[in-house]
Amino acid sequence: xxxxxxxxxxxxxxxxxxxxxxxxxxxxxxxxxxxxxxxxxxxxxxxxxxxxxxxxxxxxxxxxxxxxxxxxxxxxxxxxxxxxxxxxxxxxxxxxxxxxxxxxxxxxxxxxxxxxxxxxxxxxxxxxxxxxxxxxxxxxxxxxxxxxxxxxxxxxxxxxxxxxxxxxxxxxxxxxxxxxxxxxxxxxxxxxxxxxxxxxxxxxxxxxxxxxxxxxxxxxxxxxxxxxxxxxxxxxxxxxxxxxxxxxxxxxxxxxxxxxxxxxxxxxxxxxxxxxxxxxxxxxxxxxxxxxxxxxxxxxxxxxxxxxxxxxxxxxxxxxxxxxxxxxxxxxxxxxxxxxxxxxxxxxxxxxxxxxxxxxxxxxxxxxxxxxxxxxxxxxxxxxxxxxxxxxxxxxxxxxxxxxxxxxxxxxxxxxxxxxxxxxxxxxxxxxxxxxxxxxxxxxxxxxxxxxxxxxxxxxxxxxxxxxxxxxxxxxxx
Amino acid sequence: xxxxxxxxxxxxxxxxxxxxxxxxxxxxxxxxxxxxxxxxxxxxxxxxxxxxxxxxxxxxxxxxxxxxxxxxxxxxxxxxxxxxxxxxxxxxxxxxxxxxxxxxxxxxxxxxxxxxxxxxxxxxxxxxxxxxxxxxxxxxxxxxxxxxxxxxxxxxxxxxxxxxxxxxxxxxxxxxxxxxxxxxxxxxxxxxxxxxxxxxxxxxxxxxxxxxxxxxxxxxxxxxxxxxxxxxxxxxxxxxxxxxxxxxxxxxxxxxxxxxxxxxxxxxxxxxxxxxxxxxxxxxxxxxxxxxxxxxxxxxxxxxxxxxxxxxxxxxxxx
Numbered sequence: 001x002x003x004x005x006x007x008x009x010x011x012x013x014x015x016x017x018x019x020x021x022x023x024x025x026x027x028x029x030x031x032x033x034x035x036x037x038x039x040x041x042x043x044x045x046x047x048x049x050x051x052x053x054x055x056x057x058x059x060x061x062x063x064x065x066x067x068x069x070x071x072x073x074x075x076x077x078x079x080x081x082x083x084x085x086x087x088x089x090x091x092x093x094x095x096x097x098x099x100x101x102x103x104x105x106x107x108x109x110x111x112x113x114x115x116x117x118x119x120x121x122x123x124x125x126x127x128x129x130x131x132x133x134x135x136x137x138x139x140x141x142x143x144x145x146x147x148x149x150x151x152x153x154x155x156x157x158x159x160x161x162x163x164x165x166x167x168x169x170x171x172x173x174x175x176x177x178x179x180x181x182x183x184x185x186x187x188x189x190x191x192x193x194x195x196x197x198x199x200x201x202x203x204x205x206x207x208x209x210x211x212x213x214x215x216x217x218x219x220x221x222x223x224x225x226x227x228x229x230x231x232x233x234x235x236x237x238x239x240x241x242x243x244x245x246x247x248x249x250x251x252x253x254x255x256x257x258x259x260x261x262x263x264x265x266x267x268x269x270x271x272x273x274x275x276x277x278x279x280x281x282x283x284x285x286x287x288x289x290x291x292x293x294x295x296x297x298x299x300x301x302x303x304x305x306x307x308x309x310x311x312x313x314x315x316x317x318x319x320x321x322x323x324x325x326x327x328x329x330x331x332x333x334x335x336x337x338x339x340x341x342x343x344x345x346x347x348x349x350x351x352x353x354x355x356x357x358x359x360x361x362x363x364x365x366x367x368x369x370x371x372x373x374x375x376x377x378x379x380x381x382x383x384x385x386x387x388x389x390x391x392x393x394x395x396x397x398x399x400x401x402x403x404x405x406x407x408x409x410x411x412x413x414x415x416x417x418x419x420x421x422x423x424x425x426x427x428x429x430x431x432x433x434x435x436x437x438x439x440x441x442x443x444x445x446x447x448x449x450x451x452x453x454x455x456x457x458x459x460x461x462x463x464x465x466x467x468x469x470x471x472x473x474x475x476x477x478x
Numbered sequence: 479x480x481x482x483x484x485x486x487x488x489x490x491x492x493x494x495x496x497x498x499x500x501x502x503x504x505x506x507x508x509x510x511x512x513x514x515x516x517x518x519x520x521x522x523x524x525x526x527x528x529x530x531x532x533x534x535x536x537x538x539x540x541x542x543x544x545x546x547x548x549x550x551x552x553x554x555x556x557x558x559x560x561x562x563x564x565x566x567x568x569x570x571x572x573x574x575x576x577x578x579x580x581x582x583x584x585x586x587x588x589x590x591x592x593x594x595x596x597x598x599x600x601x602x603x604x605x606x607x608x609x610x611x612x613x614x615x616x617x618x619x620x621x622x623x624x625x626x627x628x629x630x631x632x633x634x635x636x637x638x639x640x641x642x643x644x645x646x647x648x649x650x651x652x653x654x655x656x657x658x659x660x661x662x663x664x665x666x667x668x669x670x671x672x673x674x675x676x677x678x679x680x681x682x683x684x685x686x687x688x689x690x691x692x693x694x695x696x697x698x699x700x701x702x703x704x705x706x707x708x709x710x711x712x713x714x715x716x717x718x719x720x721x722x723x724x725x726x727x728x729x730x731x732x733x734x735x736x737x738x739x740x741x742x743x744x745x746x747x748x749x750x751x752x753x754x755x756x757x758x759x760x761x762x763x764x765x766x767x768x769x770x771x772x773x774x775x776x777x778x779x780x781x782x783x784x785x786x787x788x789x790x791x792x793x794x795x796x797x
């Protein structure tokens with residue numbers, strides 16, 4: 001089997017001299033023991049399993065919302081225990097801060113009064129919901145499920161790239177990737193002390209039950225999905241199956257007497273907790289977008305009266321806004337009195353005049369993103385864009401500067417990936433999942449997304465990305 | 479007790495899966511009979527195809543009838559097998575069943591979904607050109623038929639006998655009895671009228687193919703022996719208490735599921751409709767056939783089944 005050496009940047013597997021890092025030595029020797037035919041046969045089996053089990057996502061904008069298999073690369077990403085420990089500590093610190101920040105924003109707004117974050121920045125965000133001012137969610141938790149995007153720079157340092165506090169997706173692939181790998185390459189897992197991840201659905205259910213308003217009885221938890229045409233529908237259905245809870249759509253729910261019920265064949269039943277996988281704006285046509293067909297009229301009032309819990313809490317999206325991100329180090333200091341444990345990418349805000357000037361003059365060196373979008377949509381990769389493309393992008397930016405941020409291009413780390421019979425370096429990121437219930441738990445693993453196209457920086461599934469199983473190793477017993 | 483939407487999806491999944499099975503089987507049987515009689519009686523072969531198109535009326539209105547029999551046969555085969563636009567094609571039914579299954583995967587087992595998904599993907603992989611070769615066509619449809627049956631097997635073996643299962647089986651049984659009645663209603667007038675004129679081997683071929691089309695040939699032979707007497711065939715397909723494809727058996731199966739779905743204290747409206755129908759079928763017999771009232775009776779059964787379906791939607795699905 002041939003291994004292609006990375007040309008630049010930090011490689012997860014090989015050190016700069018081309019030698020495998022210690023924690024990858026075993027997996028490389030296992031892979032070396034396979035012939036090319038062995039690998040191809042296993043890969044075909046892998047494809048067939050993905051196809052037959054319907055492990056797919058939906059691509060928007062194509063006919064009928066085309067179902068696609070989420071490409072899987074079988075070379076696992078391995079994270080040693082010590083590296084994971086510092087990632088985990090950094091994530092707990094960050095999620096703690098995000099919740100304190102949200103509680104503050106919707107109550108006393110001290111951070112705005114103290115000038116930690118400019119008030120006009122927050123108040124101009126579409127994700128900031130004035131209607132929720134003064135409302136305290138059950139157990140004061142705003143972000144029950146967070147998926148944080150992490151990258152590594154050319155020195156191998158882990159950097160926070162993005163917080164996802166609304167409806168982060170991908171955890172189903174984390175679990176399915178592990179299943180798939182253990183089935184198709186059973187030789188791999190036995191050789192390492194890999195921390196298990198299979199109990200995620202149980203932990204998620206516990207997290208959700210923890211916030212149920214009716215204490216002392218068995219709470220009814222449901223997953224609210226926009227339906228079969230949503231890109232993450234597979235995940236909604238997967239989590240419902242794994243947790244053994246109903247998967248509902250807006251039309252299955254109704255509000256009566258300021259309580260929430262689901263319509264069943266023999267009468268209705270009260271619902272206590274909604275793990276909602278639809279955006280704030282679509283939750284309740286009476287409170288937010290009036291044209292929403294996906295939500296439940298009156299839901300927000302039920303929530304306001306404390307008769308139902310919503311995870312994540314409405315209004316939480318303002319905390320993962322890409323311009324709010326720039327203030328996270330200051331917010332961590334402000335609320336916890338600590339320095340941020342995990343560094344992040346320097347960010348220029350279109351919202352600030354000086355920054356905007358800098359962005360417009362250095363567009364060819366920057367990656368520009370719209371603040372409210374996700375999934376790699378609405379992004380400009382300055383260094384790779386044609387001059388014309390940059391010009392028209394800049395013109396759009398001038399119309400609404402506050403809607404944009406820019407960051408220097410970070411040379412993401414690479415990881416050997418099986419492509420056309422060879423192991424070639426491809427760029428990767430990492431999305432760990434964090435649950436906030438009776439305490440904060442970080443799932444030991446995460447979604448490693450990989451840009452399958454040579455030279456590409458974009459790992460999003462909608463833009464030709466795939467994924468890898470991600471192993472967190474258990475600490476060695478001393 | 480389950481969500482109304484989930485009950486609705488499972489009911490339709492049962493119906494579409496059963497419909498896909500019926501269409502597949504009828505296509506295979508019709509193709510075979512038409513090949514058998516083609517050289518002997520072209521008009522009969524044409525009737526077979528036209529009957530099939532009446533049983534599964536998914537072809538666009540106003541489509542000019544093919545002038546040549548081969549054209550009619552090919553158009554019917556392709557139209558009812560892989561045409562995505564034809565509402566009665568095997569592909570359409572499988573796609574619908576799979577959509578239903580996808581939207582309520584949490585109510586199913588992995589085995590059920592995988593079997594259905596594989597069967598659908600397999601059929602999707604065929605293109606029109608390949609299927610114009612009769613041998614390829616037959617083997618492709620046989621594979622689909624096996625896939626459907628293994629999905630049904632997975633349903634039997636892996637699903638909990640809960641409310642969801644009851645609605646799925648209700649859809650399946652209602653579709654089955656409905657389709658059996660439609661097939662009889664369309665086939666019988668010609669079969670009965672043709673009796674005196676046609677030569678004997680051909681005549682029996684048609685009755686045999688009717689039984690095969692309803693998966694009942696072997697079962698008929700067990701009950702009546704190899705001799706095909708029209709009156710026995712009718713008695714068997716309509717009123718036999720044991721064969722799973724008879725109208726009587728079908729209606730009483732639907733009734734059983736509806737009784738189990740009804741709350742303990744009171745029978746639901748659909749359960750009453752089908753209950754009466756099942757009772758009627760239990761006490762009817764030869765007289766009806768002898769007196770030539772069979773077609774009118776079949777119309778009555780169809781109307782009652784349609785009424786039961788409407789009542790179901792109102793009572794349980796909130797649609």
